[in-house]
Amino acid sequence: MSEPTTPAGWGIELCKFWQQAGQALPVDVKLLAPEATKRFADPIGKIKAHDIAGIDGMLIKRPSKGDWCIAYDPAVESPGRINFTLGHELGHYFLHRRMRDHFQCGQGEMLDYESATSRKLEGEANKFASFLLMPIPDFKVQIANEEISLELLGHCANRYATSFTAKALKWIEFTQEAAVLVVAREGFICWSYPTDSARRLGLYLPHGTELPRVSLDNLAKVMDSRNHTTRVGAGVWHSTLEAQESIILSDRFDMAIFLVRFPFANLVEHEEEAIEDSVSWLSKKIRGW
Template identity: 30%
Template sequence: MNDIEIRAKSHELIQRFEIKTLPVDPFAIAAKLNISIRPKPWNQEGGISGALLRSGNDFGILYATNIPNIGYQKFTVAHEIGHFVLDGHMEHLQLSDGDIHYSTPGFYGDKYEREANYFAACLLMPEPLFTQAMSANDDGMESIKNLAEKCGTSLTATAIRYIEETESMSAVVVSEKDEILYSLFSKEMSELKKVKRPAKNMPLPAGSLTYEINQSTDSLGERVGDINMLDWFDNGFDVEGKEEVVRLGNYEKTLTLLTFCSDHEEILEDESMVNSWEPRFGR
């Protein structure tokens, strides 16, 4: 399924159960779908986050309680609901009586797990409720925190939805130690064709606040600093911005928000002009 189809599927549930305010309660949605919910105290740090199980014609969801974060637990339940309702997922999982499908936290190479993650984000932070809440906040990490509190979602999940909806030139980076785990660009940032999104396992810029925090044993959980786009992107533009970094709970990971202040249309015009003057060979 593509993103549009997944958003539509989540919207079907929002409309079906007449959800008109935030936060969205995935536990109540599961109950209305006749899916039983049980907490499970898995003790594997960074391991299992949840599971979808089948008993006869009945289905249940288990969610991990070893991470005491309600936003994380809500996302886990919404993820498993995604497996239950998204086209092709139950056929892929092939759950027979007594079977269990386990999920682990993070971004996945498997397309079905990625789809369930995206469904969970769309279900818990649906349009237009999420965009209406965004309009009451300024850009930046403080906005993401406010939205996470309003939606009852984790900071990371909220940052991913924020970067999808924001009109600012922004990027979200999740990292650990000296490596990038994944990154996402806003629409405006993606339109800068020469600026490449950092890939998994790429090194962090050594002089960045993110790198400094990841190497530090200091308990300080949040930092903000001024940056230039060229500090992070070799093919970037000479524009000023802000780097905001927050430590992420038990995982020793950090969430970074990069926001750039220059006029988006002006940069696009500059990029177009540069491209028009680049020599073309082999014509």
């Protein structure tokens, strides 16, 4: 059988490999990687913690042994972020190991790529990890006939051992709803990512945009309850549309995540346009999956 030719294809195949071996979700990359690569002459022979500040993960060729080592930062507080980092490095193995013998991924690489080639490689590794760890068919089963909520997305994040942000972005990518995911710090938007239908309504908020005053007031309530959902009127997130605003503190406690949904947006007509998928887009903006 021929091998996959795309990051998504590799991620899907490795997720199937995990499940066909009788393993339940979430995918444990530490267990999967050695098994999935042992058919190759240069398998992954070791996965270990490292102590290099600012580097989330590395994939390194070991010439003396003829194999590869994945190293990760154990200081990262979120197990979901660590698991995604491991999946990301496994993606480099399957997709890119013929290109170079060392991959180093951290804040610098994710926020300011050195070249178009580096941006492409990092985006492909993220896409692989997304499809490996968060299989869309299973995700759709989890949310079928359910009202999308912070609690439901949190359940899915736990099921797939990923961060809440990664899981929310996965939903944003395939849902038909008009919604936007916003990450903010100190009253200003760090980044936002809308669904296809929300983008066509102009629901994109650039970096540095000030949060709406109503949303800042709502954010103050999160400090006590840890999450908050409320209906906000037109003129807050959109000039003419009411919204349902949900807020939760992110994996990094100095940030807040807003999931803003527009229940009446389907009444508004809009034209089609090409949309970049969330994994490729996020690869250009942030780290922290």
